[in-house]
Structures are given as structure tokens and as C-alpha cells.
Amino acid sequence: MTTHLSVNLNKVALVRNTRHLGIPSVTRAATLCLQAGAAGITVHPRPDARHIRADDVRELGELLKAWPDREYNIEGNPFHNLMDTVRDLLDRKLPVHQVTFVPDSEGQFTSDHGWNFPQDANRLRPLIQHAKAWGLRVSLFMDADPAAMLAAKEVGADRVELYTEPYAAAWGTPEQGAQLERFAAAARAALKVGLGVNAGHDLNRDNLAAFARALPGLQEVSIGHALIADALELGYDATVKAYLDCLK
Numbered sequence: 595m596t597t598h599l600s601v602n603l604n605k606v607a608l609v610r611n612t613r614h615l616g617i618p619s620v621t622r623a624a625t626l627c628l629q630a631g632a633a634g635i636t637v638h639p640r641p642d643a644r645h646i647r648a649d650d651v652r653e654l655g656e657l658l659k660a661w662p663d664r665e666y667n668i669e670g671n672p673f674h675n676l677m678d679t680v681r682d683l684l685d686r687k688l689p690v691h692q693v694t695f696v697p698d699s700e701g702q703f704t705s706d707h708g709w710n711f712p713q714d715a716n717r718l719r720p721l722i723q724h725a726k727a728w729g730l731r732v733s734l735f736m737d738a739d740p741a742a743m744l745a746a747k748e749v750g751a752d753r754v755e756l757y758t759e760p761y762a763a764a765w766g767t768p769e770q771g772a773q774l775e776r777f778a779a780a781a782r783a784a785l786k787v788g789l790g791v792n793a794g795h796d797l798n799r800d801n802l803a804a805f806a807r808a809l810p811g812l813q814e815v816s817i818g819h820a821l822i823a824d825a826l827e828l829g830y831d832a833t834v835k836a837y838l839d840c841l842k
């Protein structure tokens with residue numbers, strides 16, 4: 595099966611926000627990534643708007659109207675700004691396909707853990723139902739713990755996004771094989787209970803191919819930081835194509 599590549603554009607916005615000139619353009623970056631074959635665009639607008647801003651979310655929604663075969667994935671904490679952000683897009687009849695709920699605190703440096711069950715179950719359930727009633731696929735950002743997958747399914751999620759930083763950090767160390775097996779076991783557990791499997795965080799051109807080969811049923815990877823860093827050196831077209839080659 596093909597694993598879809600969704601390009602996270604947070605870091606393009608981060609550079610853009612250091613001047614008032616509108617460059618580099620987030621929508622231009624999205625266009626180049628889609629033209630190069632990316633299956634979708636991901637953004638993770640944070641409450642402090644340090645990178646992706648409300649205008650970016652809307653402008654990318656406008657852009658994706660012209661790409662009906664590609665997906666828009668919006669990540670964030672549903673107890674902060676995520677639900678309002680998504681509601682605004684839907685009110686404007688702009689496309690959103692997937693929301694990924696991430697348990698970050700406000701102002702968090704970057705995402706570094708998944709949801710906790712059973713602690714988070716009761717407060718998550720109504721928000722998951724809400725997003726599904728809007729017609730959206732709901733993915734939960736989760737640590738690679740096979741035992742937690744059933745709880746993610748029972749709370750109503752469609753997919754999990756496995757938090758891959760521990761795998762990325764182990765890349766090239768003696769722990770690499772054990773981490774890969776841990777993620778494969780989590781993916782198997784997710785598939786067994788009927789969840790789809792996404793993954794992301796610190797995936798890059800070195801660690802992606804082995805990950806995609808080892809994980810059964812991996813539907814989507816969302817990649818931002820390393821891909822945008824590569825694009826600074828190689829350009830968007832060559833970079834997106836290099837990541838797609840890792841997924842072949």
C-alpha cells in the first residue's frame with residue numbers, strides 16, 4: 595500500500611514571520627509541494643501563532659479547493675484553538691479532511707507526547723464526536739504503546755498518529771531495531787482494533803524508508819521540520835520527490 599506524504603508547512607511560516615514581507619510564502623510552498631506529488635498539506639497552528647496563523651489556515655484551505663484529490667490535515671489541541679480554527683474553515687465551505695488531536699500545552703516548544711488513557715478519555719470523547727459530526731476523520735497523536743490502541747479506538751478515533759521522535763532519536767544507535775519493532779507492534783495493535791495508522795515527528799530522508807517498510811498499513815506520514823530544512827538546500831520539487839522515493 596502507498597503511504598501518503600503530507601507536508602507540514604509550519605517552518606515556512608516561522609521564517610516568513612520574522613519580517614513583514616510575506617516571504618517565504620506558505621501558499622507558494624504548498625503549491626510547489628503539491629505539484630511535486632505530496633498527497634496533502636499539514637499545519638499545526640499553535641495558540642501563540644508563532645508560525646502558522648489563522649490567515650494561513652484559510653489561505654491554504656482556499657488553495658486546496660483547487661486540489662480535490664489532496665488532503666488537508668490540521669493538527670492541534672482541541673481544548674485550545676483547534677476546534678474554532680476548523681469550524682471557521684467549514685463555515686467558509688473550505689476543505690478539511692482530517693484533524694489530528696495533539697495534547698500540547700500552550701506555548702509548548704514542540705509536540706513531545708501523545709494522549710493518555712484512561713485519563714483523557716472522557717474529555718476527548720465529545721470533541722471527537724463533534725469533529726466526526728462535521729464529517730472529519732479524527733486522528734489521535736499517540737505514543738507507540740501497543741496497549742493504548744484499544745482505548746484510542748474505544749474513544750472514537752478513526753486513526754492514530756504515532757509520535758515518532760523516539761524512533762528518530764534512536765536512528766543510527768543500537769536502539770534503532772528495538773524502536774522500530776516497538777512502532778511496528780503499535781501499528782499492528784492499531785490495525786487489529788480497526789484504527790488507521792499515521793505517523794510523524796522528526797521523520798527525515800535518512801530514517802523514513804526503513805520506518806515505512808517496517809510499519810504495516812502505514813497510511814500517512816506528516817513531515818515538516820526536516821523536509822523544509824532539506825528544501826532550503828535542494829528546493830521543494832527535488833525534496834518532495836526524494837521523500838516520495840523513500841515511500842516506494
Ligand SMILES: CC(=O)[C@@H](O)[C@H](O)COP(=O)(O)O
Pocket residue numbers: 602604605638640669696703704705735794795818
Ligand atoms: C504533532 C507533531 O508532531 C507536529 O505537528 C509537530 O509538533 C510540529 O510542530 P512544530 O512545527 O511547532 O514543532
Ligand SMILES: NCC(=O)COP(=O)(O)O
Pocket residue numbers: 602636638669755793794795796797816817818819820821
Ligand atoms: N505530525 C507531525 C508533523 O506534522 C511534522 O512533524 P516534524 O516533521 O516537523 O517533526
